[in-house]
Amino acid sequence: MKRPQHLIHRARRRRWQAAAIVTVAALAAAACSSSSSSNSTSSSGSSSSALTASAPGITPTQILIGSHQPLTGPAAPGYDLIAPASAAYFSYVNAHGGVYGRKIVYKYLNDAYDPTTTASVVRQLVLQDNVYALFDGLGTPTHLAVVQFLNSEKVPDVFVASGCECWNSPTADPETFGWQIDYVREGKILGQYVKQHFAGKKVAYFYQDDEFGQDGVKGLNDEIPASMVVSKQSYVDTNVNIAPQVAALRASGAQVVISFSIPAFTALLKLNSLKLGFSPQLVVSNVGSDAITLSGLLEAYAKQGGATVNGNALTNGIITDGYLPTLGDTSNSWISLFSKVHQQYDASAPFDGNVLYGEGVAYAFVQAMFKAGRNPTRADLVSAIEGGLPQGAAVAPYAFSSSDHAGVTGAYIGVIKNGVLAQEGPVLTTDTSASGAITTYTGTEQQASASGIPSP
């Protein structure tokens, strides 16, 4: 280490420093001055009424929407396919006339499943890019960081990619809407199945220690008698060492483990169990059970640990639930539509449950935009959804009304067989209350239109 000894011309240096600070600050300010949105108001003539820049993010030619997505980080495996799939469906709509002639531009930014980053990127989308709406923001802990902000800015916050019950509070958060089946309903439906099919067995829970896992457990508790439950283990998504939890599950002698986990942790649960020679019946919530994602993760993680496993063999027999048609059901009109769009615009990704979800939720958004009218304000989108949406690709109706912002109300039980989800039994619908009955859905399911575009 150098130790020079000399006189120091401090005053001179200080002056330099002060000057440098001011100069650089000024430069930084100048460099940052980006253009704010320029909404051109030129009207393009059309049949009924001219298209106008009716709201922030809407011009006569485009609708700009934004999202925060985990493209890197713990939640990225699987979930990083969702936004590109939504974008693929929007491209399809844009190529077939758009929404009243406007093209949808979907800008999704990476938040790495980190709430602080979410807060930052969502402000960028709203304050700088002036998006019309936030669409399909992914994750419970992440989206919670921006709900208050979006509602105070009166930005429609539609179809949050999380089944947290917390999106359904129309009074406090009038702009926020869920879409997929919420975790409480899911927990009830899975819980009832376990109670009926594994009577007398020892049951244990494994769940993410946040609203996601806790909502799921709440639903499970509504159905499964406390006497059946021998252990409840939780994890946090920032700590991948779940060996202690799995050891506790094994020690409890559980024969059935119900897991409310993201895919990475479902895979870790399976592998850790395998290591301990513990093989309970796994029951996994929809968001953590996509067969293709799981199979890939299992093989990748096992490889990191120096082992080779067959992913499909390990996912075999996992019980889960679904609220969209099964991927294997090629005769289903939605599967053939979404598969066609996927082939055309997003072919590099595997056609898995995440892609199906991404396209399904994008379809619902286009439905809502058509319903919101030719020149919609932000409030028009909110009231369009509150007026109810046709069922679309989901297997059960939406709950949407002015007093209910929850999405899909039902699901079916499915089992993964040879890497493919197979439906077992009918579609079941229920509500989020502890006493609410679980009933078999008897309504007919909607068919995709030939064009693949929702009708206005």
Next chain:
Amino acid sequence: MQSLPRRLGVAVVVAVIVVLASIKLNTFRDYQIAEIAIEVTAVAGLTLLTGLSGQISLGHGAFMAIGAYTTALLLMHLSWPFIAVLVLAAAVTAAAGAIVGAAAARLRGPYLAGATLMLGVALPSLAYAYQGIFGGDQGLNVAFTAPGFLGATFPLTRWQAWVSALVALITLMLLANLYYSRIGRNWRAVRDDDVAAALDGVNVAAARILAFVVSATCAGIAGALLAIVTGLVAPGAFTLTLSISLLTAAVIGGLGSLPGALWGSLVIVLVPTYVTDVATSHGLSSSVGSNIPVAAYGAVLILVMLVFPQGIQGGLRRILTLFTGPGPKTPTWRHPPTPSAEQARASQHEKEGTS
């Protein structure tokens, strides 16, 4: 010796620039100004701790969490005015800093790093353990509004930027005073050679603890600002990544330098956004585009360390000396600290051996 009036002058100029920039630029830039102010407040404290007193902390995110949760709880349950909340949040974090500092004063190098790392990992998980108080993963919402006299249309984000920038500037002023005071000299003495410092009558343990208290207080203030700017205090915001990024900012900027804390914060806050914008505007596929900011962050880190081993501030000073001639050289205490006094002595011996 730099005079107080001059520092005050610089602070006023910076304040004017911030106000002008926040009015001229869009509201997202206001948010970024607030982010930078938060970051610089925390980093300034850390850079003094590591650069001046020679102690390392990998757990400063935990102190930010303490400040943020104190703020959220006070605003929620007692609805105090923010200035009072800020003072109490700083006091609570200072107390926590004193406790940790007392332990830290006995630890060196990797042991201190390990202990503070543990703090950074463990403390935020208290929020999961006491969900009734801290709201668990969902966290606590913080209500913060712009004062009425600014008018109903005044953007909240701009007000947040002003408050954060003002608090950051005051903090930096106070730290600069400490830097040139007897306390700052004592820290440098302890850092360079604790035995020599003790022989000179410096209370080594007290100096170390005080450095920790000051540094933790800065982090607590930053946490309080974070709470009012993001409107949510949740454990997810205070992960190990945060603690590491604070240290990264201090190192990039130049350890032990307050202007360096500003440069480091600018890099940490602005580079990811800028690179993301570039990546998305060039239409890269999302799997490539989403990883580019991470890669760019790494590249900037490596570049700065290669080109400016003493951080950006060290590099700037080197460039300035090209213009001002070889006259003013860097004084000893402006060098990055040695991790431990033993190593400092060892390197001193090496130098003596070779010269």
